[in-house]
Amino acid sequence: MPIESIDHVQLAMPAGREADARNFYAELLGIPEVCKPANLAVNGGAWFEREGLRVHLGVDPDFRAAKKAHVAFRVKDLAALASDLEAAGVAVLHDNRLPGFDRFYASDPFGNRLEFMEP
Numbered sequence: 001m002p003i004e005s006i007d008h009v010q011l012a013m014p015a016g017r018e019a020d021a022r023n024f025y026a027e028l029l030g031i032p033e034v035c036k037p038a039n040l041a042v043n044g045g046a047w048f049e050r051e052g053l054r055v056h057l058g059v060d061p062d063f064r065a066a067k068k069a070h071v072a073f074r075v076k077d078l079a080a081l082a083s084d085l086e087a088a089g090v091a092v093l094h095d096n097r098l099p100g101f102d103r104f105y106a107s108d109p110f111g112n113r114l115e116f117m118e119p
Contacts, residue, residue, distance in 0.1 A: 008054035014063040020109040021046045065111030078118035
């Protein structure tokens with residue numbers, strides 16, 4: 001049976017940092033938070049979703065940031081996003097090694113590596 005698509009991506013986060021997740025994913029990246037199902041909400045974390053994009057953050061009691069593994073987000077107006085992140089104090093590392101794409105890397109508030117790219 002062929003795989004059709006990715007339903008969502010889950011990243012780990014430390015306990016008690018949901019406000020930081022909301023500030024970064026909802027406010028800075030513009031991905032609205034959605035309510036987790038009640039039976040999962042008791043575990044903490046937060047879900048951010050809009051059509052075609054689902055990023056779930058789950059609490060890991062033994063949290064370690066993903067420094068190499070990462071999510072790559074396709075972006076419209078990459079330069080504006082980089083500017084917004086930098087203005088918010090997020091370090092942006094530009095990378096020109098992928099032909100056909102402008103891109104940069106940044107970390108979420110928990111140190112998880114994220115890639116942002118625009119053709």
